[in-house]
Each structure stands twice: as C-alpha cells, then as structure tokens.
Amino acid sequence: xxxxxxxxxxxxxxxxxxxxxxxxxxxxxxxxxxxxxxxxxxxxxxxxxxxxxxxxxxxxxxxxxxxxxxxxxxxxxxxxxxxxxxxxxxxxxxxxxxxxxxxxxxxxxxxxxxxxxxxxxxxxxxxxxxxxxxxxxxxxxxxxxxxxxxxxxxxxxxxxxxxxxxxxxxxxxxxxxxxxxxxxxxxxxxxxxxxxxxxxxxxxxxxxxxxxxxxx
Amino acid sequence: xxxxxxxxxxxxxxxxxxxxxxxxxxxxxxxxxxxxxxxxxxxxxxxxxxxxxxxxxxxxxxxxxxxxxxxxxxxxxxxxxxxxxxxxxxxxxxxxxxxxxxxxxxxxxxxxxxxxxxxxxxxxxxxxxxxxxxxxxxxxxxxxxxxxxxxxxxxxxxxxxxxxxxxxxxxxxxxxxxxxxxxxxxxxxxxxxxxxxxxxxxxxxxxxxxxxxxxxxxxxxxxxxxxxxxxxxxxxxxxxxxxxxxxxxxxx
Ligand SMILES: Nc1ncnc2c1ncn2[C@@H]1O[C@H](COP(=O)(O)OP(=O)(O)O)[C@@H](O)[C@H]1O
Ligand SMILES: [Mg+2]
Numbered sequence: 152x153x154x155x156x157x158x159x160x161x162x163x164x165x166x167x168x169x170x171x172x173x174x175x176x177x178x179x180x181x182x183x184x185x186x187x188x189x190x191x192x193x194x195x196x197x198x199x200x201x202x203x204x205x206x207x208x209x210x211x212x213x214x215x216x217x218x219x220x221x222x223x224x225x226x227x228x229x230x231x232x233x234x235x236x237x238x239x240x241x242x243x244x245x246x247x248x249x250x251x252x253x254x255x256x257x258x259x260x261x262x263x264x265x266x267x268x269x270x271x272x273x274x275x276x277x278x279x280x281x282x283x284x285x286x287x288x289x290x291x292x293x294x295x296x297x298x299x300x301x302x303x304x305x306x307x308x309x310x311x312x313x314x315x316x317x318x319x320x321x322x323x324x325x326x327x328x329x330x331x332x333x334x335x336x337x338x339x340x341x342x343x344x345x346x347x348x349x350x351x352x353x354x355x356x357x358x359x360x361x362x363x364x365x366x367x
Numbered sequence: 368x369x370x371x372x373x374x375x376x377x378x379x380x381x382x383x384x385x386x387x388x389x390x391x392x393x394x395x396x397x398x399x400x401x402x403x404x405x406x407x408x409x410x411x412x413x414x415x416x417x418x419x420x421x422x423x424x425x426x427x428x429x430x431x432x433x434x435x436x437x438x439x440x441x442x443x444x445x446x447x448x449x450x451x452x453x454x455x456x457x458x459x460x461x462x463x464x465x466x467x468x469x470x471x472x473x474x475x476x477x478x479x480x481x482x483x484x485x486x487x488x489x490x491x492x493x494x495x496x497x498x499x500x501x502x503x504x505x506x507x508x509x510x511x512x513x514x515x516x517x518x519x520x521x522x523x524x525x526x527x528x529x530x531x532x533x534x535x536x537x538x539x540x541x542x543x544x545x546x547x548x549x550x551x552x553x554x555x556x557x558x559x560x561x562x563x564x565x566x567x568x569x570x571x572x573x574x575x576x577x578x579x580x581x582x583x584x585x586x587x588x589x590x591x592x593x594x595x596x597x598x599x600x601x602x603x604x605x606x607x608x609x610x611x612x613x614x615x616x617x618x619x
Contacts (some may be wrong), residue, residue: 164380267463269459269461269463270464270465270466272419272424272457272459272463273457273459273464273465273522273525274462274465274476275424275452276422276424276452276454276455276456276457276526277452277453277456277457277476277477277481277525277526277528277529278449278450278454278477278481278529279445279449279451279476279477279480279481280449281538283480287476287480288465292465292466292467293466295467305398
C-alpha cells in the first residue's frame with residue numbers, strides 16, 4: 152500500500168476552508184482571551200472583596216472543568232437558557248474566550264505579582280492615579296515578564312481549537328474527517344493535519360524560547 | 368531674620384502598625400518651608416515608613432499629617448491624594464526606576480499624564496531635568512544600562528519633574544558605590560540651594576553638616592532628638608543621639 156499524497160491536493164479547498172476556520176477561532180479566542188485575562192489577573196489582586204471573590208470563584212470553577220464541557224454548555228445549554236441559538240462558530244469563540252482567559256489570567260497575575268512594590272510606589276509618589284499606574288506601570292512591566300508563558304499558553308489554545316470539532320464546527324480537524332469519510336485515506340490525511348499542527352506549534356515554541364533567552 | 372518660619376508639613380502623633388509590629392509610635396514633627404531636614408536613626412526605626420505616611424503611600428492608624436494645610440487622613444481614598452502626592456517628590460534607596468522605559472520617559476511619564484503635556488513639551492522639560500542632574504547624554508538608555516549613580520540621578524529628575532514643593536529622599540546613596548555617592552550628594556545640595564523643602568533620610572553626616580538646617584534622630588518609631596545641625600553635633604541633648612553621632616562620625 153503506497154502513500155497517495157494527491158489526496159491532499161484534490162481536497163485542498165475543504166482543508167483550506169477548515170484551516171481558515173481554525174485560524175479565525177484561534178485569532179478571536181486570543182484577541183478576546185488576553186484582555187479578559189488581564190482583567191481577571193487584576194481582579195485576583197484586588198483588595199476589594201466584591202471583585203476578588205467572584206473573580207477567584209470564576210477562575211477556580213472554569214479551571215476545574217474540562218474545556219470540552221465548556222464548549223458543550225455554551226453550544227447546547229446556552230440556547231435552552233436564552234432561547235437563542237447563536238451558531239457554531241460564535242459558540243466556540245465564546246467558550247474559548249471564557250476558558251482561555253482563566254489560564255491567561257493566572258499567568259498574568261503571576262506577572263503582576265513580580266512587579267516590584269517600590270516601582271509602583273514610585274509611580275504613585277509622582278501623583279499618578281490608580282488607573283494610570285495600572286496602565287503605564289503594572290500592565291506593561293507585568294506582561295513583559297510572562298511573555299514566554301503567555302506564548303506557551305497561546306500554543307495550547309491553537310491546539311485546543313480542534314475540540315470545537317465536537318459541536319460540528321468544520322475547523323481543520325473536522326474538515327479532514329469529512330475528507331477522509333469520502334477518500335478513506337486516513338494515513339495521508341491525518342498525517343498531513345498532524346504535520347501542519349506540528350510545524351505551527353514548533354515555530355511558536357521556538358519563538359517563545361528565544362524570547363525567554365532574551366529576557367534573561 | 369526678616370522672613371518668618373512657616374510650617375509646611377506637620378506630623379501629628381502618627382501611629383502605624385504592620386500587623387502587630389509598631390513601626391511608628393505617636394511620632395510628631397514639624398518641617399518648615401524651604402528647610403532641609405535630615406532624619407537618621409538605626410535600621411528598622413521607622414524612617415521609611417514615616418516618609419511613606421507623609422505622602423499617603425502607607426495608611427496609618429493614629430494621628431494625622433498636614434501637608435500645606437491639607438490633611439492626609441482626609442484626602443486619603445479620594446482623588447485629592449494624587450494632587451497632594453504630586454507636590455511631594457520621592458527618591459528611593461533602590462532607585463525604583465521603571466525598567467521598561469528610557470531615562471527620559473521615566474522622568475516625563477508623570478508630567479505627560481498628569482498635566483497632559485504634549486510629547487514635544489514633555490521631551491523638552493525632561494531634557495532640562497536630565498541636564499540639571501548632569502546626565503542628558505543618557506536620555507535614551509533604559510535603567511538596566513545605567514550605573515547606580517546615573518540611575519539615582521534619573522530618580523531625582525523624576526522626583527522633581529512635577530515641580531514639587533517638597534522632595535523626600537530615602538537613603539538615596541546607601542545602595543551606591545562610594546565613588547558615585549559624591550555626585551548624587553552634589554545634585555541634592557544644588558536642589559537645596561534652589562529653595563526646595565527637603566526631607567532626607569541619610570547617614571551621610573557630612574551632607575547633614577554642610578547642607579541641612581535641622582537634623583532629627585529616630586529610634587523605635589519616634590523622634591529622640593530634633594535640633595538644629597550645630598547643636599545636634601556639638602551638644603546633643605540625648606545620650607542615644609550622642610552615641611549614634613559618635614558611631615557614624617567615626618566612619619566618615
Ligand atoms: N511592608 C512592611 N510589612 C511589615 N513590616 C514592615 C513593613 N515595612 C516596614 N516594616 C517594619 O516596620 C519597622 C520600621 O521599618 P522601616 O520604616 O522600613 O524602618 P527604617 O526605614 O528606619 O529602616 C520595622 O520593624 C520593619 O520590619
Ligand atoms: Mg528604610
């Protein structure tokens with residue numbers, strides 16, 4: 152039995168479409184998850200109990216639930232509660248933002264905690280307000296410290312997006328199963344899919360390692 | 368003298384605890400406008416805490432601090448605390464420069480954000496300040512690329528960037544190599560000549576003798592002796608201050 156790589160070229164339209172959906176899902180999940188993660192990180196360090204407790208409860212809850220369940224809930228349970236079906240891609244996007252933000256949030260919290268108290272005090276001593284110190288000192292210094300961890304988590308998100316497969320979203324993995332159902336060329340098709348993930352994630356972690364070395 | 372002394376900062380029986388450690392024990396002290404007051408005393412006696420209480424960086428449980436007629440206790444937790452702080456510059460033992468910004472940006476951040484200065488205006492003002500402390504050529508360096516003495520001079524430029532009435536120094540030279548201490552003390556002496564009110568926590572008794580008007584000796588969260596410089600060195604009233612002076616003077 153030889154390898155028939157032409158199966159990839161023959162189905163490149165479907166695969167490319169799936170890949171674009173994966174990219175879209177990943178891009179929006181990252182763009183939404185990072186700012187939400189910053190807010191969660193701030194909330195975890197808040198001295199106000201009415202901020203700290205709900206934020207901590209949210210983070211601990213989501214981090215102890217499989218991502219798959221979150222995807223299921225948003226897609227199946229949310230329409231029952233709200234009466235609106237928002238569709239597969241928006242459901243997946245919301246699920247990923249809600250989930251990944253908690254992971255970003257804990258990484259970012261550690262970054263904020265690494266900012267020296269004296270640097271914050273210096274900023275306050277010049278008359279800057281809480282919001283200004285947060286924006287110009289805490290967030291830029293804190294985020295920079297954890298860029299490598301954020302990169303690693305971002306790679307995880309990219310891999311996680313394949314879980315949207317379970318609600319029938321035709322992302323890269325689902326697209327490949329559709330192609331395989333027709334072609335029955337598992338080795339070539341899934342081999343190709345794995346290779347694409349591998350190349351992208353390796354590139355990501357190489358960049359992340361570089362940044363880490365530069366940081367030191 | 369024609370111009371009468373006028374109290375700028377009044378510290379009124381301030382008590383401060385960290386959990387069950389008492390850092391300040393009902394301390395009182397008055398600082399006159401345009402005076403240079405040196406505060407000294409053993410490590411852990413509450414000097415840094417006192418400075419942080421004056422500009423409301425630290426909360427205190429008892430007493431009050433009045434800065435130019437404004438009660439720190441009253442403005443704490445309101446927007447007015449920011450205004451009060453902007454009138455008191457602060458210089459730190461370990462510089463505490465913002466590591467992600469250049470020397471110039473360290474200096475101009477507050478004026479830019481608080482006064483809404485334009486970039487050009489802020490740059491010009493920042494360069495003037497860096498010239499004043501003698502390091503305009505380091506404007507575009509990050510703190511990590513500067514020597515300790517250069518960093519502390521940026522710290523001083525940052526502290527005067529808001530044109531404060533008062534500037535507080537918390538052991539500004541104790542983290543510096545000996546050859547850099549002189550430069551920083553010179554910059555401080557220049558500021559004193561320009562009429563800033565200065566509160567200087569330091570053990571540089573040479574500086575105290577030459578530049579300060581008054582000197583206060585602290586122990587266990589309180590003032591043991593507060594006197595004019597001459598009396599303090601020649602006839603200290605308290606035994607403890609005397610011992611301390613003898614000990615530090617040996618090191619000069
Ligand atoms: N952030 C803090 N948390 C707990 N205790 C502190 C803190 N800062 C200072 N202290 C304690 O308060 C006392 C006074 O400290 P400090 O004001 O730093 O003294 P000094 O500056 O004279 O060395 C010390 O006993 C010190 O251990
Ligand atoms: Mg101290």
